[in-house]
Amino acid sequence: MLVLGNGKVITRDAACPLIEGGAVAIDGTKICKVGSTEDIKNAYPEAEYIDAKGGLIMPGFINVHEHIYSSFARGLSIKGYDPKGFLDILDGQWWTIDRNLTLNDTYLSAMATYIDCIRNGVTTIFDHHASFGSIRGSLFEIEKAAKETGVRSCLCYEISDRDGMDKARESVMENAEFIRHALQDDTGMIAGMMGMHAQFTISDETMELAAANKPDEVGYHIHVAEGIEDLHHCLKHYGKRIVDRLMDHGILGEKTLLGHCIYINSHEMDLIKETDTMVVHNPESNMGNACGCPPTMELVHRGILTGLGTDGYTHDMMESWKVANILHKHHLCDPNAAWGEVPQMLFENNAKIAGRYFAPELGVLKEGAAGDVIIVAYDPLTPLTADNINSHLLFGVTGHDVVTTVANGEILMKDRRLTKIDVAKVMADCRQAAKELAGRING
Structure with a gap:
């Protein structure tokens, strides 16, 4: 007691x-x-x-969109990295990092993230993982860290064709294996989803493979229209908008979480609402990547279940609240915007989103x-x-x-x-692993 x-x-x-x-x-x-x-x-x-x-x-606090694998990016300088747009940021930084992660790096980056979560009062996260250098077993390494630190976690691996079809299939199987494992967990502290990067890096074949290996009890966790390039790709290659393509592949639904949704229109919002699909807003990441401001206030006003996440940019939900508050006031030129909507997202909607995967x-x-x-x-x-x-x-x-x-x-x-772990020892191990990672990346 x-x-x-x-x-x-x-x-x-x-x-x-x-x-x-x-x-x-x-x-x-x-x-x-x-x-x-x-x-x-x-x-x-x-x-x-x-x-x-x-x-x-x-x-x-509950964070409904994290990126544990970004932990070792703090202070990391990558030779030749000079992004001119969002795709340069993805390939030059994030995909470069995840291609060089070992399973131990994944475990330690999770430990570092969970330490920060605990220090910021975050007790539940939805993580979206990538480590294309070491795919199989990566979600189980994060689960190990989650259990050691005590943070409730819904995990997934971001499926993508960007490094070839063999790794795409491996990503699907990592998700499928972990989801089956999580569905047997009786602690109420672990859950799984079918993770996807974004439609512009996922072929129809891979989407079909993911669907064939996804248990009915779970949905998808996918980035949607984070950059305008994602929309242009979908229009050019499939002749339709992003949410329409996801709808055609059966990805929308009450257990599915769409990240960002910056470049979506009214028709797509209707589809999201009609299918009771969830959305998560990540204000600092969107601003930092110069991707634009999503129509978050409209999503909330339409009754779409929209939550608040950090996208790995921070682990402090209060910081994300503060930024979302001023972002939408500035973007809409309306001093009354976001006063009620953002705390609703953080305190009510995040809990509802988490409630679709966790009890009590x-x-x-x-x-x-x-x-x-x-x-x-x-x-x-x-x-x-x-x-x-x-x-x-x-x-x-x-x-x-x-x-x-x-x-x-x-x-x-x-x-x-912190009461459960030796923080000094963990952080020393993290610093050594981060140093070795930087060495692999920069040669």
């Missing part, structure tokens, strides 16, 4: 959004009671107690929900009420203000110290 108390409990439960001097009790992997600290402590006097010291007690309920503090709880060190200057919670978070909190992270009822970090 674990109790986190003496804080302002932000439940994300509309029935009771804020509890002053509140506490959350976790029995095993699930929340068993939420209420006042006094009542909770009296109910469970023998429970381990973590004092929030007046800070915020919140549900753990995530993203909320109430009886029966997952024991995913964080404590944030925040002392508001102005009164914090149920009506201004999001304003306080947006302008007063970053991921680095998280001091305690609990996932599935297990303490992963307490007072900024």
Whole structure:
């Protein structure tokens, strides 16, 4: 039994959004009671107690589009890399990195990412992996890191023809094997999807192979119209728009997650809505790659289930919220844009997306929900009420203000110290592997 108390409990439960001097009790992997600290402590006097010291007690964050394999890109300089557009960025940086990753690199990059997730209060991620230098077994290496660190993870491998058909088939089989494995997992902490890079690197033959090897219980995780080049390719080679091609191959559906969706039109939005397909917005990545601003506000207004991800650009969901907030205000020239839509994406929609792959309920503090709880060190200057919670978070909190992270009822970090792993040892191993990776890339 674990109790986190003496804080302002932000439940994300509309029935009771804020509890002053509140506490959350976790029995095993699930929340068993939420209420006042006094009542909770009296109910469970023998429970381990973590004092929030007046800070915020919140549900753990969910990131619905990560790229674990990007960990070793920090500070990496690639000889001759001088991108003139999005395709240059992909081939010159990301595909160059993933072609040189070993299985150990994949494992260590996952460890580095999960450490950052825990430090930023992220307890659930949807990752989209690529390591064309070492495909088979790569998702199992990430799962190993996920279990060692305690972060709930939905994993997939990005199928692509870009390095030839043999590797495309190998990618399909890595997904298929891992999905079958994940469907047998009884911990509720691991799930799998059929990953795809983007339609412009995937032939009809490979799409058909993926469909033939995908269990009905899962969907696809694919980049869609991230760059204008993707749209031009689809129009030129298939005579149709991207979402139409995906529709024709049976890829759309309630278990499928589309990343980015920058260059889609109203007709494609209709297809996404009608098929109950999910979308994830990655604002920092889109801006950093100079890809453009997606019609995210329109997607949300149409009722399309649209979440928020980081695309590996950061592991701090608060940072992505802040950037999305100003991106859409700037893009639409509307100071009222994004106030409600982005927190809806982060706190409501991400939980709904995760709920299509995981049980129990995530993203909320109430009886029966997952024991995913964080404590944030925040002392508001102005009164914090149920009506201004999001304003306080947006302008007063970053991921680095998280001091305690609990996932599935297990303490992963307490007072900024990770509890399950030797961080210094892991980071030393990561630095050595990153150095060797840079050596392979640059000769």
